Amino acid sequence: MSIDELHQRIRATRTQDLETLCELVRRPSISTRGEGIEECASHLKDIMTQAGIGARVYETVGNPVVFGEVAAGAEGMPTVLFYGHYDVQPPEPLDEWLSPPFSPTVRNGRLYGRGTGDNKGQLLTHILAVRSYLQTTGTVPINVKFLFEGEEETGSPSLTEFVTTNRELLAADLVLTSDGPMHESGAPQVVFGVRGIMNMELRLCTARSDNHSGNRGGVIPNAAWELVELLRTMRSPDGEVTIEGFYDDVVPPSQYELQMLDRLPYDPSALAAVYGVERLDLEKTEFYRNLMFRPTLTINGLSGGYSGAGTKTIIPGAASAKLDVRLVRDQKPHDIFAKIERHIRTHNPRAELIPQEEDMLPSRTSAELPISQAVIAAVEQAFGRRPFVLPSMGGSLPDYVWTKRLGVPSIMVPYANADEANHAPNENIALECFYNGIHCSAHIMHELQK
Numbered sequence: 128m129s130i131d132e133l134h135q136r137i138r139a140t141r142t143q144d145l146e147t148l149c150e151l152v153r154r155p156s157i158s159t160r161g162e163g164i165e166e167c168a169s170h171l172k173d174i175m176t177q178a179g180i181g182a183r184v185y186e187t188v189g190n191p192v193v194f195g196e197v198a199a200g201a202e203g204m205p206t207v208l209f210y211g212h213y214d215v216q217p218p219e220p221l222d223e224w225l226s227p228p229f230s231p232t233v234r235n236g237r238l239y240g241r242g243t244g245d246n247k248g249q250l251l252t253h254i255l256a257v258r259s260y261l262q263t264t265g266t267v268p269i270n271v272k273f274l275f276e277g278e279e280e281t282g283s284p285s286l287t288e289f290v291t292t293n294r295e296l297l298a299a300d301l302v303l304t305s306d307g308p309m310h311e312s313g314a315p316q317v318v319f320g321v322r323g324i325m326n327m328e329l330r331l332c333t334a335r336s337d338n339h340s341g342n343r344g345g346v347i348p349n350a351a352w353e354l355v356e357l358l359r360t361m362r363s364p365d366g367e368v369t370i371e372g373f374y375d376d377v378v379p380p381s382q383y384e385l386q387m388l389d390r391l392p393y394d395p396s397a398l399a400a401v402y403g404v405e406r407l408d409l410e411k412t413e414f415y416r417n418l419m420f421r422p423t424l425t426i427n428g429l430s431g432g433y434s435g436a437g438t439k440t441i442i443p444g445a446a447s448a449k450l451d452v453r454l455v456r457d458q459k460p461h462d463i464f465a466k467i468e469r470h471i472r473t474h475n476p477r478a479e480l481i482p483q484e485e486d487m488l489p490s491r492t493s494a495e496l497p498i499s500q501a502v503i504a505a506v507e508q509a510f511g512r513r514p515f516v517l518p519s520m521g522g523s524l525p526d527y528v529w530t531k532r533l534g535v536p537s538i539m540v541p542y543a544n545a546d547e548a549n550h551a552p553n554e555n556i557a558l559e560c561f562y563n564g565i566h567c568s569a570h571i572m573h574e575l576q577k
C-alpha cells in the first residue's frame with residue numbers, strides 16, 4: 128500500500144472523525160473536581176476498541192489510565208508509545224463561552240469546546256491514524272501503544288508510579304506526545320526536551336521580632352539587608368550565577384543543535400512587546416541558548432519588614448525570598464540544592480534554605496538519533512514544510528518520566544493551532560490542524576517502519 132492511499136482514506140473519513148471527537152468532548156472530564164472522569168475514560172476505551180485497538184482501563188491510585196496496543200503486521204518492528212491526557216481544565220468563566228463548553232460546535236473552520244485542543248483532539252489523531260491504517264491494510268506498520276492519563280491537568284500525580292510499575296507493558300522505542308500549540312506562524316515544531324524546575328525558600332532571621340529603627344538603629348542586624356546582601360553574592364551583575372559548581376553539568380549545544388537554533392525565527396522587538404519589556408538585547412543564538420541550554424536562578428519574590436500603606440519605622444527581624452531554579456539536561460535538583468546550601472552556609476550561616484513542593488527533573492532527547500531524524504522527516508513530509516526543531520522548551524513538563532524513568536527517547540509534536548485558547552474560554556482546534564494531525568501521525572508510523 129502506498130502512503131497516498133492511506134491519506135485518501137483519512138480524507139474520506141473526515142466527517143466521521145470529527146463526530147468521534149465531538150462525542151469525546153461531550154463527556155466532561157474535569158480532573159481537578161473529579162467530574163465525569165470514569166465515564167470519559169470508558170468512552171475513550173470504547174473508541175479505541177472500535178478502532179481495532181486492544182484497549183483497557185487501568186485503575187491507579189488516582190484517575191484511571193486508558194491503555195491500548197496493536198502489534199505490527201511484521202516482526203522486529205519498533206514500538207511507539209503515544210502519550211496524551213483525556214482530562215480537561217474547568218470551563219469557567221462560563222459566560223465567556225460563545226457556545227457551551229461541552230456542546231462542541233463548529234464555527235469558522237474550528238471546533239469549539241473544552242478539551243478540543245487540550246488534549247482530546249490531539250490524542251485522538253493517533254487513534255484515528257491507527258484506525259485508518261487498520262481499515263486500509265488490516266495492519267499497522269509498527270507496534271503501537273497508547274497511554275492516556277486522566278490527571279495531567281492536576282500535575283500527573285500518579286503517572287510516575289504507574290510508569291515505573293508497568294515498565295514491561297509500556298516498553299517502547301519512542302514516546303510521542305502531541306500537546307500544546309504549533310508555532311504562531313503555523314509551522315510545525317518538533318520538541319526534544321524541557322527544563323526541570325526546583326522551588327526553594329530562603330529565610331533569614333536576625334532577631335526574635337522587629338525592633339524600633341531609632342531606639343535600636345545601628346546596633347542590631349537587619350534581616351532585610353542581610354537577605355539582599357546574601358542574594359547579591361549569588362549572581363554577578365551580568366547575570367552569571369556565582370554559586371560554585373552551578374554550571375558543572377551544563378553541556379553546550381552541539382553543532383547540529385546550533386544549526387537548529389539558527390533556523391528558528393527571532394524578532395527581538397516583537398518579543399519585547401509581547402513580554403512587556405523595553406527591549407531584548409540578546410543575539411538570536413544567545414536568546415535560544417539561554418532559554419534551552421542554560422539553567423537559571425530566579426528570585427520569584429521578596430518579603431520582610433513592612434511594605435503596607437504609610438510608614439513603619441522598624442528593623443525587620445526576619446526576611447525571606449522565594450527562588451526557583453530551571454534545570455537543564457543532566458542537572459540534578461538535590462545536587463544543585465546542596466551547592467546553594469553550601470554557598471549560603473559560607474556567606475551567611477544564619478540563613479536557611481527550605482525546599483518547596485516537588486522538583487521536576489529536566490529531560491532531553493537527542494535530535495540526532497535515527498528515530499528522531501525519522502520523526503522530523505515524517506513531520507516535514509506530512510506538512511509539506513520543514514518543522515522548527517527545538518532542542519528544548521524553556522518551560523517544564525514531566526517529560527523525565529519517559530526519558531529517565533522508562534528510559535525511552537521522547538519527542539513532542541504539537542498539532543493544535545497557536546490560538547487554541549487552551550485552559551481559557553472558547554478553547555478550540557482548527558479542523559485543518561485536527562485532520563493534519565491524523566495525517567502526520569500516520570506519516571510518523573509509516574516513516575518509523577523503515
Ligand SMILES: [Zn+2]
Binds near residue numbers: 550
Ligand atoms: Zn492543559
